[in-house]
Each structure stands twice: as C-alpha cells, then as structure tokens.
Amino acid sequence: MPEKCEYGLLIDYEYCTGCYACQVACAQEYKWPAGMGGIRVIEVEQKLPNDRAYLTYLPFPTELCILCAPRTRQGLEPACVKHCMASCMKYGKIEDLARELSKKPRMVLWVPRS
Amino acid sequence: MARGKNRQIVRTTTWSAGPGCHGGCGVLAHIEDGKLVKIEGDPEHPWNQGRLCSRCLAMTQYINHPDRLTRPLKRVGERGEGKWQEISWDEAFDLIEQRLGRIREEYGPESVIFSMGTGRDIGAWICMLAYAYGSPNVMFALSGIACYSPRISAVETVQGDYCILDAAQWFPKRYEDPRYKVPECIVVWGYNIPASCPDNVFGHWIIDLMKKGTKIIAIDPRLSWFASRAEKWLRLRPGTDGALAMAFLNVIINENLYDKEFVEKWTNAPHLIRADTGKLLRESDLVQGGSPSNFVVWDTASKSPVVWDSEQVDYKSADLKPAIAGEYEVTLTDGTRAPVKTAWSVFVEQVNQYPVERVSEITLVPQKDIVEAARLYARSKPAAIHWGVPIDMTPAITPTVQAITNLWCLTGNLDVPGGNVISRYAFDAVAYALPGAKGVIKLKSKEDDAKRIGANQYGPLRKFIWRAQTDLTLEQIFTEDPYPIKGMWLQACNPVAGIGLEPKKWVEALKKLDFVVAVDLFMNPTTQLADVVLPATTFLEKDSVRSWWVPLQSINKAITVGECKPDIEINFELARRFDPDFRWNNIHELFDEIIKPSGLTFKELQQKGWAFPPEGHPSHPYNRYQKGLLRPDGKPGFQTPSGKVELYSSLREEWELEPVAHYEEPPFTPVSQPEMLKEYPLILSTGRRSPVYFHAEHRNIPWLREIDPDPIMEVHPATAGRHNIANGDWVWVENWLGRCKFRAKITLVVPEWMVMTAHGWWFPEEAGEEPSLFGVWKSNINQLIPMGFQGKDGLGSPMKHLLCKIYKVDE
Ligand code: SF4
Ligand code: SF4
Ligand code: SF4
Numbered sequence: 001m002p003e004k005c006e007y008g009l010l011i012d013y014e015y016c017t018g019c020y021a022c023q024v025a026c027a028q029e030y031k032w033p034a035g036m037g038g039i040r041v042i043e044v045e046q047k048l049p050n051d052r053a054y055l056t057y058l059p060f061p062t063e064l065c066i067l068c069a070p071r072t073r074q075g076l077e078p079a080c081v082k083h084c085m086a087s088c089m090k091y092g093k094i095e096d097l098a099r100e101l102s103k104k105p106r107m108v109l110w111v112p113r114s
Numbered sequence: 115m116a117r118g119k120n121r122q123i124v125r126t127t128t129w130s131a132g133p134g135c136h137g138g139c140g141v142l143a144h145i146e147d148g149k150l151v152k153i154e155g156d157p158e159h160p161w162n163q164g165r166l167c168s169r170c171l172a173m174t175q176y177i178n179h180p181d182r183l184t185r186p187l188k189r190v191g192e193r194g195e196g197k198w199q200e201i202s203w204d205e206a207f208d209l210i211e212q213r214l215g216r217i218r219e220e221y222g223p224e225s226v227i228f229s230m231g232t233g234r235d236i237g238a239w240i241c242m243l244a245y246a247y248g249s250p251n252v253m254f255a256l257s258g259i260a261c262y263s264p265r266i267s268a269v270e271t272v273q274g275d276y277c278i279l280d281a282a283q284w285f286p287k288r289y290e291d292p293r294y295k296v297p298e299c300i301v302v303w304g305y306n307i308p309a310s311c312p313d314n315v316f317g318h319w320i321i322d323l324m325k326k327g328t329k330i331i332a333i334d335p336r337l338s339w340f341a342s343r344a345e346k347w348l349r350l351r352p353g354t355d356g357a358l359a360m361a362f363l364n365v366i367i368n369e370n371l372y373d374k375e376f377v378e379k380w381t382n383a384p385h386l387i388r389a390d391t392g393k394l395l396r397e398s399d400l401v402q403g404g405s406p407s408n409f410v411v412w413d414t415a416s417k418s419p420v421v422w423d424s425e426q427v428d429y430k431s432a433d434l435k436p437a438i439a440g441e442y443e444v445t446l447t448d449g450t451r452a453p454v455k456t457a458w459s460v461f462v463e464q465v466n467q468y469p470v471e472r473v474s475e476i477t478l479v480p481q482k483d484i485v486e487a488a489r490l491y492a493r494s495k496p497a498a499i500h501w502g503v504p505i506d507m508t509p510a511i512t513p514t515v516q517a518i519t520n521l522w523c524l525t526g527n528l529d530v531p532g533g534n535v536i537s538r539y540a541f542d543a544v545a546y547a548l549p550g551a552k553g554v555i556k557l558k559s560k561e562d563d564a565k566r567i568g569a570n571q572y573g574p575l576r577k578f579i580w581r582a583q584t585d586l587t588l589e590q591i592f593t594e595d596p597y598p599i600k601g602m603w604l605q606a607c608n609p610v611a612g613i614g615l616e617p618k619k620w621v622e623a624l625k626k627l628d629f630v631v632a633v634d635l636f637m638n639p640t641t642q643l644a645d646v647v648l649p650a651t652t653f654l655e656k657d658s659v660r661s662w663w664v665p666l667q668s669i670n671k672a673i674t675v676g677e678c679k680p681d682i683e684i685n686f687e688l689a690r691r692f693d694p695d696f697r698w699n700n701i702h703e704l705f706d707e708i709i710k711p712s713g714l715t716f717k718e719l720q721q722k723g724w725a726f727p728p729e730g731h732p733s734h735p736y737n738r739y740q741k742g743l744l745r746p747d748g749k750p751g752f753q754t755p756s757g758k759v760e761l762y763s764s765l766r767e768e769w770e771l772e773p774v775a776h777y778e779e780p781p782f783t784p785v786s787q788p789e790m791l792k793e794y795p796l797i798l799s800t801g802r803r804s805p806v807y808f809h810a811e812h813r814n815i816p817w818l819r820e821i822d823p824d825p826i827m828e829v830h831p832a833t834a835g836r837h838n839i840a841n842g843d844w845v846w847v848e849n850w851l852g853r854c855k856f857r858a859k860i861t862l863v864v865p866e867w868m869v870m871t872a873h874g875w876w877f878p879e880e881a882g883e884e885p886s887l888f889g890v891w892k893s894n895i896n897q898l899i900p901m902g903f904q905g906k907d908g909l910g911s912p913m914k915h916l917l918c919k920i921y922k923v924d925e
Contacts, residue, residue: 014343015321015325017307017318017321017339017805018339018805019167019168019307019318019805020168020805020806020821021166021167021171023168023817023821024168024171024172024806024817024818024821025166027171027172027817028152028171028172028174028817029152033816034816034820035820045862045863047862052337052342052347053337053862053863054342054343055337055338055339055863079154082154082155082157083154083155083164083166083171084165085166085317085318085321086321087321087322088321
C-alpha cells in the first residue's frame with residue numbers, strides 16, 4: 001500500500017544563508033548524536049558567466065526527519081522551521097505549499113519520509 | 115519517568131558566554147530538575163522573533179559539557195605543565211587578593227593589566243575590578259584594538275555619535291512601525307552573514323529587508339552570500355576600502371548627487387582653513403581674546419569673516435551667507451593678512467585626488483562598477499551602509515571610516531528612517547565608560563588614568579577609548595619601560611589561540627609575569643599559562659543587565675552549574691576586597707544604578723524582559739540633530755568640537771594627524787612590498803567566519819564541530835591547480851613569521867590572487883600542556899600576523915591583508 005503523504009517542508013533557497021540553525025535545532029529537539037539528524041545543509045557553488053558564481057544553501061530533510069510529529073501535534077512549528085534564521089522554511093499541507101511554489105522562483109518542496 | 119513534570123521555562127536574553135553573541139536574542143530556557151534540557155528562541159522578542167543561531171541551539175551541549183570548569187584551580191607544577199589543584203572559592207579569592215595586593219604595594223596598581231577578549235558581558239565588570247584595584251590598564255587584547263571601538267571612535271570623530279544600519283530595531287513592532295522605511299539599498303561592506311550579529315545588528319535582519327525589496331551592494335574580495343545575490347558586487351583588493359570610499363565620494367560630489375543643504379547647514383564645510391599654516395582658522399587668530407574653540411566662515415553677503423560660536427552652536431551674526439567654496443583673505447590679530455579657503459574646498463581637493471581611474475587601479479575594481487555602485491547608493495533613498503570588521507582591521511582605519519561616514523552624511527542618510535541611524539544606549543543607561551558615554555563604572559580620578567599605556571601617544575585613547583593600547587602593552591611587558599608590568603587578569607580572553615597576534619610572544623609575556631589569573635569556562639591554550647583559573651558561567655547562570663543599545667534588557671538566571679560563578683560576581687567580590695570605598699553592597703544595587711535613567715529597577719526590568727526608549731528620548735530616532743536631542747545642552751547639532759559634522763576633523767588636526775578622509779596603502783600588500791611579493795606571491799586574508807564558531811570558541815561542541823571539523827583555507831581552483839593541491843588536502847600557509855596548516859577548500863569564493871583562512875583554531879581534544887597547548891601551533895593563523903603595525907592613531911592592524919605562499923603538506 002502506498003503511504004499517503006500529507007505534509008511537507010517548503011524551502012525558499014534564495015534566502016537560505018547556510019547558518020545551520022535548522023540542523024542544530026533538530027539535533028537539540030531529538031537529542032541526536034553528532035553525525036545524525038533530521039536535516040543536512042547542502043552547499044552548491046555554481047559558476048556563472050563573467051566571473052560570477054552563485055552560492056546556494058539548501059536544507060535537506062534526511063531519513064531521520066519525522067516532520068516533528070510530536071511538535072506539530074501540539075500545534076507547534078517544527079523545530080527547524082521555527083528557528084530558521086532566514087525564515088525561509090515553511091511547514092504545511094502539501095497542497096497549500098505547492099500553491100506557494102508558483103509565487104516566486106528558487107523554491108523547493110520536500111516531502112520527507114515522515 | 116515523569117518527564118516534563120518539573121519543567122520550568124525561564125525567559126531571558128543572550129549575551130555571552132555561551133553562543134558568543136554580541137546581540138541579544140530573547141530565549142526561553144527549558145529547565146528540568148535544575149538542568150537545561152532545551153533552549154528556544156522567544157517568539158515574542160522583537161530582536162529575533164523566535165529565531166536562534168546554531169551556537170545558541172547547541173547550549174545544552176555547552177552547559178552540560180564534561181570539560182566545563184566547575185571549581186577554581188591553582189597551578190601546582192610549572193606554568194604550562196598542566197598540573198592543577200582544585201581549591202575553594204575562598205582560597206582562590208584569598209590567594210588573588212594577597213598576590214595582586216602585593217604587586218600593587220610594590221609596583222603600583224598600573225602594573226597589573228586587566229585583559230579582555232571581545233568583551234560582551236565582561237566589559238563593565240572587568241573595568242569595575244580594574245578601577246577598584248586602581249589600574250587604568252584595561253586592555254582589549256587585539257593589536258590596534260582593531261575591532262569595533264576604532265570604528266566607534268572614528269565615527270564620533272566625524273559626527274559625535276555612532277551610527278548603525280536602521281532595521282527598525284528601535285520599535286517593538288519593528289518593520290511594521292509606520293515611522294520606519296525599508297532601505298532601498300544596503301551597502302554590505304566587508305561583512306558576511308554567518309557571523310550573525312556583529313555591531314549590535316542581528317545579521318539576518320538584512321535578509322528580512324531583502325525580502326522587502328532592499329537591493330544589496332556588496333563590497334568584498336570574497337564572493338560572499340551577499341555578493342552572490344548583490345545588485346552590484348565590488349571585488350576589491352583587501353585593505354583598499356579607503357580608496358574605494360574616496361572614489362564613491364568623488365562620483366557623488368562631481369555628479370552633484372549630494373545633499374547641498376545638509377552640507378551648508380550641518381557640516382563644517384564653510385569653516386575656513388589658513389593656507390599659511392594649513393590649519394583651521396579660529397576666532398583667537400582674528401581677535402584678541404577670541405576663543406580658540408570658535409571657528410570662522412566667510413560671509414559672502416558682507417564680504418567679511420564671521421565667527422561660528424561652537425558653544426552656542428550658532429554664528430555670531432544673523433543673516434549671513436557662508437561661502438562653501440573659494441579662497442579669501444583675512445586679517446590676523448597681528449595685522450598681517452592670511453589667505454584662507456573653506457574646509458569644503460580642502461575636502462573636495464582631497465576627494466579629487468581619487469578619480470575612478472586611479473581607484474580602479476588601486477582596488478582592482480572595474481571603473482564602471484565603481485561608478486554604477488556609487489550612483490546606485492547615492493540615488494537610493496533611503497540607503498544604509500552596514501560594515502564589518504575588515505574596516506577596523508587595517509592601520510588606516512580612521513581615515514577610511516571618515517570617508518564612509520562622509521558618504522552617509524552627504525547623501526542625506528544620517529539618522530533618517532532606513533538610513534544610518536545614531537545608536538545610543540537605550541535610555542542613555544551606560545554601565546561603563548565607553549566612547550561618547552560616561553558610565554556608572556569609571557576610574558576614580560584623572561590621576562589614576564595618567565599611567566594608562568598609550569594614552570599619551572594616541573589622541574583617540576584620550577578622547578574616546580578608555581583602554582591600554584595593546585601593542586604598546588605587550589612591548590612594555592618585555593621592556594619594562596616606563597614601568598614594569600607584573601600581573602595579568604585575563605577574562606574571557608584567549609590571546610594564545612584567538613585574539614593575540616604573534617601568539618608565541620604572548621606565551622613568553624605571560625611567562626614573564628609574576629601572577630596571572632584567567633577566568634573562563636573551559637581550559638584553553640591561554641588558561642594553561644595561568645596561576646589561578648576561575649570557572650565562569652554562561653548567560654543562563656547569571657543575572658545581568660544588557661545595557662547595550664536598544665532595547666534595554668535583563669538577563670535572568672535560570673540554572674546553576676557546579677561552583678561556577680558569573681563574571682560579575684567574581685569581580686564584585688574582588689573589587690570589594692581591593693577598594694575600601696566600593697559603593698555597592700550587591701550586584702542588584704549596581705544594576706539598579708546602571709539602569710536608573712530608564713526609570714525602572716532591575717526587578718521591574720526582569721519582569722518586563724526588555725524596554726524601549728520612548729519617542730522624544732535621545733536614544734530613540736530620528737533626525738535628532740535637528741531636534742536638539744544629541745547634545746547635553748539641548749541645542750540642535752552634534753557632539754563634536756564645532757557642533758557640526760566635521761568633514762575636516764578638528765580633533766584629528768589637534769592630534770597632528772591628517773584631518774580629512776584619505777587612503778593609505780597598508781604595510782604588507784603586493785603594492786607596498788613588491789620585493790616580498792617575489793617570495794610570497796599570494797595575498798593572505800584571515801578571519802573566515804564560520805556559522806558555528808565564535809572566534810576561538812566552540813571547537814569542543816560536537817554538534818557544531820561536526821559542521822566545521824577542520825581549519826579551512828579557501829583557494830581558487832586555478833591557484834590550487836598551480837600548486838598541485840586537491841580539495842581537502844592539508845596545506846602549509848607560510849610567510850616570514852612562520853607557517854601553519856589548513857585544509858584546502860577549493861572554491862570560487864576567493865579570487866585567484868588571494869587565500870582566505872579561518873582563525874582561532876586550537877584542538878580541545880589534544881593535550882593541554884606544553885608544548886602542545888591543545889595543538890594551538892598547528893593552525894593558529896595569527897602566527898603569521900605581526901604585532902606593532904597599529905595605525906598612526908594607535909588603532910587598527912593589518913589582519914586582512916598580508917602576504918604568503920602555500921604548499922602541500924608532505925606527510
Ligand atoms: S521537521 Fe523536525 S524532524 Fe524534520 S528536520 Fe525539522 S526539526 Fe528535524
Ligand atoms: S536555518 Fe534556515 S537559513 Fe539557516 S541553514 Fe537552515 S534553512 Fe538555511
Ligand atoms: S549569537 Fe546572535 S543569534 Fe546567536 S544567540 Fe547571540 S544574539 Fe542571538
């Protein structure tokens with residue numbers, strides 16, 4: 001039986017600064033030992049014409065992300081979303097988040113294992 | 115287990131120790147059975163609105179770390195041997211009182227240096243102790259004091275009060291407040307986001323503003339996060355910021371993009387300069403008994419000189435038309451005629467020495483980019499400049515800052531919504547003597563200050579910065595001239611691994627002293643060289659006031675760890691012992707006095723959490739110079755000698771330094787050292803910020819170390835290729851002072867001609883005793899940076915622009 005996916009994380013990676021608050025917020029919330037955690041921040045460096053380049057950081061939810069079920073049950077935001085320094089993460093229903101994707105470029109919608 | 119049963123949530127404010135912050139996030143500390151189990155950002159706090167940085171989110175690992183110092187330690191072996199004995203606080207206090215007491219008796223109080231790192235919630239308390247002991251020698255241990263206070267001092271030299279980027283931090287509702295305007299453009303000058311909160315700005319506010327439409331001009335040799343998203347990115351050669359700022363002024367003035375009314379009314383542009391002496395014409399030059407503090411302008415209506423009364427902040431005659439430009443002649447007291455010209459003419463002559471072609475050659479920034487960026491800045495209304503520490507980290511810091519300050523003054527961005535706003539301590543509640551402010555904690559008398567190291571040599575140290583000059587102090591430890599240094603109190607200060615340049619000299623210096631006390635939270639390479647080490651607390655284990663710009667905040671104790679004591683309590687106890695006239699009975703009494711101008715007691719502030727000064731208060735914006743809110747006499751104008759923005763600095767003139775903004779080539783660049791360049795062909799820049807470390811801290815926190823495990827050197831792919839270096843290789847970085855090892859990160863972030871290294875590296879997991887000192891000699895880049903190259907005014911040092919060569923480590 002395919003699992004039903006309801007919730008996801010919307011990332012506006014135009015504004016993710018690679019501050020790693022999300023990664024440590026998750027580690028704190030679930031007391032993950034170093035090396036494990038629900039989110040990893042990825043760095044992408046893309047060379048562009050005319051000696052320019054674009055730096056992108058992107059939080060990626062791992063196999064350990066449980067979409068903060070214990071928090072969202074209490075009506076709290078996921079720990080990573082709440083603490084994101086750039087306020088560039090959003091938690092919600094997949095349909096709602098998908099609609100937001102059409103509002104601006106440089107966004108990605110993750111539907112983690114949960 | 116009844117989890118959560120004893121859970122208690124304490125609302126407090128961050129201010130290190132802990133995350134390493136200068137900012138002041140509101141947090142909620144979750145405490146269970148007296149232990150910190152979680153920390154979260156306080157969603158109601160106007161500063162961070164619930165957000166929190168990685169370092170603060172790792173506080174549980176920091177607070178409950180097995181290596182935390184929890185009892186005072188006394189050295190039992192040789193210095194650096196790593197042999198310690200635990201002692202009680204009473205024994206520690208007695209020992210310190212006796213040893214420092216003896217030094218004071220034999221050599222005088224000035225022979226003990228009270229040394230701090232980046233300060234934070236230490237500055238006031240270390241001054242309290244030093245001043246109670248009687249020593250004026252409080253030292254910020256960085257060469258040239260080159261972080262932040264030089265910038266404050268230089269801005270105040272020009273305009274009397276400091277300024278920062280306006281991100282609506284003065285209003286509880288922040289960006290929603292109707293008085294606020296989002297800047298059209300922010301110049302991010304030598305600053306990168308992961309550092310988070312320098313200069314009392316929460317770095318991510320700039321991201322908030324970008325989302326609201328603010329465009330970025332990034333000035334940075336690195337392709338920083340901001341640079342890669344900037345409307346304009348100027349990749350300048352490190353250390354040439356002063357030249358670039360002069361070129362901006364050049365474009366803005368020659369294209370008439372400046373605010374003429376402001377120049378005429380609020381700056382000393384019309385003040386006359388004597389052509390014969392090259393100095394400001396003063397009333398005393400013109401009339402017998404005239405005041406040397408008054409200046410003179412040329413009235414084009416009456417064709418005669420008119421006196422500007424600095425005390426009245428007004429002209430001595432009404433209805434005059436001061437000349438802004440031009441050359442005139444006046445008659446001096448002795449009857450001779452002297453040619454004069456206006457300060458504006460002198461200023462413009464200086465600016466005209468920096469045409470874009472010349473500056474493009476100096477900075478390596480294409481001419482077109484300089485011109486376009488200058489126009490974008492000048493035409494954006496409002497626009498703000500936010501700068502980082504590279505501005506301080508050059509010997510010619512003051513003339514550079516003069517130029518940048520002139521930019522926001524001339525473009526109408528001073529103290530306007532969304533511009534560069536004058537930042538004062540909330541309610542003018544100041545804990546200790548800081549530039550431009552007289553705090554509750556101060557030296558007892560002027561005489562006590564007479565022996566402060568460097569105060570005689572350097573003007574800014576007499577006027578704005580109440581510190582011992584670091585380079586001279588280190589020197590004096592060896593020369594003992596003009597008096598011997600016998601002891602050092604180090605508090606949150608790690609010169610061997612972090613803040614000290616030429617750190618081996620610091621080791622030698624510490625070993626030469628009779629008595630050294632270190633106050634810290636963990637053992638580090640510097641504490642290893644002390645006689646007594648005292649365990650301090652994090653911000654969660656103390657009560658304190660954060661009287662550091664806006665808002666005014668309280669720090670509220672949430673827990674206790676071992677026998678650790680807050681810095682203030684340690685210093686309070688010793689200050690009481692050293693000073694029979696010490697006025698306070700307990701720390702809350704002291705806090706009450708510090709925050710008295712707010713009308714609140716400390717207890718009341720604790721209940722409120724934070725407090726904003728109201729409209730009409732001098733610490734609340736905007737346009738305060740027009741409203742008479744800046745000067746103690748309530749007159750419109752500025753707190754400068756003339757009461758105006760001084761494009762031509764009367765203070766600098768008094769200190770026999772160049773009064774007008776200009777550029778000076780730093781001491782170790784390809785331009786100033788063409789011979790050295792043959793041996794060391796790459797520019798070495800240091801201080802690459804990590805989002806998870808604060809300077810030399812946090813390498814022992816597993817969640818953070820995991821993210822940034824090794825000391826990094828950034829190198830361009832082409833440069834790496836030429837040196838046969840692969841990504842992740844260990845590489846030696848070497849110059850005439852030494853070498854150390856870094857892991858290569860091959861990246862387009864740096865240009866081909868420069869490498870950038872991290873700073874503050876030591877390895878808490880390695881042996882603490884000498885010679886290892888936690889492996890500090892492997893990768894501490896400060897070994898390649900000389901002490902003693904402070905600027906002409908004692909400020910700044912060349913940390914961002916040296917020369918080096920690199921080669922692969924052969925295992
Ligand atoms: S949603 Fe929760 S579990 Fe998933 S990464 Fe974020 S903090 Fe971790
Ligand atoms: S907290 Fe936000 S800004 Fe920081 S790395 Fe994570 S997603 Fe990016
Ligand atoms: S370092 Fe900055 S973001 Fe982190 S807790 Fe301190 S003020 Fe807040």
